Amino acid sequence: MLALDGGTPVVAEGAVAPWPQVTDEDRHAVLRAMDRATPWHWPMDEVRDLERAWSEWTGMPHVLAANSGTAALHMAVAAAGVEPGDEVIVPADTFLATASCVLQANAIPVFADTDRGTFAIDPDRVAERVTGRTRAVIAVDLNGLPADYAALRAVADRHGLALIEDAAQAHGARYRGEPVGGLADSSAASLNGSKCLSALGEGGLFATRDAEQFRLARRVSMFGEELAGQGRDYNARIMGWNYRIDVLAAAFARSQLARLARSTEVREANGAALTKALAEVPGIRPPIVPDDRTHVYFFYPLLVQPEELDLDLPVDVFRDAVEKAVAAEGLGIARWQPRPVPAQLLFQELRGYGKGCPWTCGHARPGHSYRDLDYPVAEDVCLRRLVLGQSFSSLGPPNTARTMELFAEALHKVLVEERDALVKLARDGMKG
Incomplete structure (x- = not known):
């Protein structure tokens, strides 16, 4: 049973150490x-x-x-x-x-x-x-x-x-x-x-x-x-x-x-362990790490993919239900940057630092505007993204591979074991 419905949360209070680690x-x-x-x-x-x-x-x-x-x-x-x-x-x-x-x-x-x-x-x-x-x-x-x-x-x-x-x-x-x-x-x-x-x-x-x-x-x-x-x-x-x-x-x-060298090793290992543990959890896309670089997981971004589960739910409705259900399981998860930067009012209205400057200060070429259509991938990422990491669900030390197992268990519970309850939560949200 989902914790939202009275079940026991997967991640107990205090099971995840906050960041930064202070010595x-x-x-x-x-x-x-x-x-x-x-x-x-x-x-x-x-x-x-x-x-x-x-x-x-x-x-x-x-x-x-x-x-x-x-x-x-x-x-x-x-x-x-x-x-x-x-x-x-x-x-x-x-x-x-x-x-x-x-x-x-x-x-x-x-x-x-x-x-x-x-x-x-x-x-x-x-x-x-x-x-x-x-x-x-x-x-x-x-x-x-x-x-x-x-x-x-x-x-x-x-x-x-x-x-x-x-x-x-x-x-x-x-x-x-x-x-x-x-x-x-x-x-x-x-x-x-x-x-x-x-x-x-x-x-x-x-x-x-x-x-x-x-x-x-x-x-x-x-x-x-x-x-x-x-x-x-x-x-x-x-x-x-x-x-x-x-x-x-x-x-x-x-x-x-x-x-930093030691904490980086821990972050890399924890991120790899979490990605491996999420391989059997459909409906979300873990981060991809190309072979020519390393990842330290300040954020561990997840893209929700209701299409992968053959759900006819709007992406934002499914995302919000996942966020709500996972948070109730004791795992700190959140949205980050809900829109691309050029979609913020500062740029949409060319407010700048007053009277339209710097666009209207006489030095810029005319005709600048910021259209959503110019950033389709960023728009889609912002729509689908939820993040773990930062301070609230840190991948840094002293958290370990066992902590990452808890993260994965919470996501598995919500997206696999209790998927019907998750879908109901989403549909109830649409009604509200």
Whole structure:
């Protein structure tokens, strides 16, 4: 019997450990940072330690810590030389910040559709979107899986474009043996508390191979000033922000980074175990991992497929019933990004940051609009997607293969053992 109907939930309360996993080492690192934080100075040792460690991890020689992944993305766009009226190609299916960072440069996001297999930006669709105004491409390592950087690099090089990596969800993953964060000209990573590399609160990391990009990004992050050594001249050269990371967040993230290799191994093993266990569960499509890359499962995305069960139910009705039934079994499952980013009102109504800017500010080419028909794969993915992972049903340590068995048991119960009850739930929902 479904838990919704009075049955016993498959996953008992407390059976799944939350993320991030906090250890005594993390606590000591934060306390040590507190002791070293006075007298106040910048940059603090913990910030520099984090930057050096991320540089070693990614192979990127220049790293700046920031107060969020969103800030790091803005720094990357500015450092790439994106200016008013320029166009930047971004995925239609991503988090808003991948596109809003372009608006922050008074430039125009141009959306490209999704690869149905990997959920990453489709390189062929990117090539179709290039115009004489295009300055850069932002690829996203969505859910924890790297994009296809060889194909994207070919497009970028053919048109002389900067390639930026949004690595917010994929710390620890690899593409053709190379680590996320070091797969493009520059990269931005989030350290949001739920991320695979966590600052517990908020934080970000910008990384680049280019010394000039590093200098420009540092201006953006520090009030537009040019920093020389330890001194400040309080003379803004450009419009800048205060994107400095909190020292306690930096200390926590640095401590977590010391365990990233091990936590990545656990995530990869747990994801593989869950995918294997779901092989006998119809009606959902687990994530696909190409042979040339690894997945760290910040999200474990599932696409609902009522057609596979010969059910004449609307996809959204079936999806909502699955979500409700699985959640009642004690397994944290949720929708994520219910619509492609260009379908959000910010873009549908060309609101921008006021009076239609940047589209109406005189620098952009006229005629920009964002039509649903241009992103059919992203629309379908957003319609069908439910996710496990993040903090509420983490695939990270200390969760194990046994935890993944519980995940699979909950899904098997709902979609196989109690399918009739699930269908009734869906049909009742249609009546309501």
